[in-house]
Amino acid sequence: EVQLVESGGGLVQPGGSLRLSCAASGFTFSSYSMNWVRQAPGKGLEWVSYISSSSSTIYYADSVKGRFTISRDNAKNSLYLQMNSLRDEDTAVYYCAREDYGDYVPYFDYWGQGTLVTVSS
Amino acid sequence: EIVLTQSPATLSLSPGERATLSCRASQSVSSYLAWYQQKPGQAPRLLIYDASNRATGIPARFSGSGSGTDFTLTISSLEPEDFAVYYCQQRSNWPRSAFGGGTKVEIK
Numbered sequence: 001e002v003q004l005v006e007s008g009g010g011l012v013q014p015g016g017s018l019r020l021s022c023a024a025s026g027f028t029f030s031s032y033s034m035n036w037v038r039q040a041p042g043k044g045l046e047w048v049s050y051i052s053s054s055s056s057t058i059y060y061a062d063s064v065k066g067r068f069t070i071s072r073d074n075a076k077n078s079l080y081l082q083m084n085s086l087r088d089e090d091t092a093v094y095y096c097a098r099e100d101y102g103d104y105v106p107y108f109d110y111w112g113q114g115t116l117v118t119v120s121s
Numbered sequence: 122e123i124v125l126t127q128s129p130a131t132l133s134l135s136p137g138e139r140a141t142l143s144c145r146a147s148q149s150v151s152s153y154l155a156w157y158q159q160k161p162g163q164a165p166r167l168l169i170y171d172a173s174n175r176a177t178g179i180p181a182r183f184s185g186s187g188s189g190t191d192f193t194l195t196i197s198s199l200e201p202e203d204f205a206v207y208y209c210q211q212r213s214n215w216p217r218s219a220f221g222g223g224t225k226v227e228i229k
Binding site: 033035037044045046047050052057059061095099101102103104105106107108109111112113114 | 152153155157159163164165166167170171174176208210212213215216217218219220221222223
């Protein structure tokens with residue numbers, strides 16, 4: 001059974017840092033590209049970042065570029081999101097999501113349960 | 122930047138009724154569009170990919186159509202478990218991604 005379990009969320013002051021983790025199991029993690037998606041309280045989904053299976057290709061949303069860093073450790077079946085210079089508007093539930101499916105491009109077929117990040121003084 | 126606009130924001134219907142949800146892209150995304158369902162406190166679930174293909178295990182009452190800039194998710198006969206928020210997602214500029222603002226399907 002595919003499982004994605006996020007951790008590392010919590011309360012942090014504006015300007016602070018936090019590192020999120022996503023532990024993967026039930027599939028060959030090293031074969032799949034991964035993403036982070038966030039959802040502010042009561043709001044819609046916002047794509048945050050993408051990392052290819054080998055970490056050779058990385059993309060960020062403009063809203064987090066220069067502040068967030070995505071990485072992965074295939075030996076540990078883990079995905080990470082280092083978040084620096086946090087702002088109030090970064091408050092959200094952060095989901096990790098696997099890419100698969102699609103005849104031409106992949107979509108997000110499995111998601112974790114999310115971890116809440118609250119940025120507040 | 123491709124923007125997805127979903128309408129209506131809220132759809133009030135009764136069980137057994139047909140639901141028609143719209144997603145419009147600011148420029149063509151070909152057929153690289155998916156639909157997700159999200160229930161309160163849960164992660165999104167993939168329903169439809171490549172505009173019209175149902176994901177594994179998704180009931181036949183869910184169908185998707187469209188290409189280019191206009192897309193539709195249809196639920197032919199609403200079941201109690203279908204009341205949720207639905208999001209469209211485009212992947213025409215993969216690996217980047219963007220989601221629509223969502224449509225809430227609520228019980229009338």
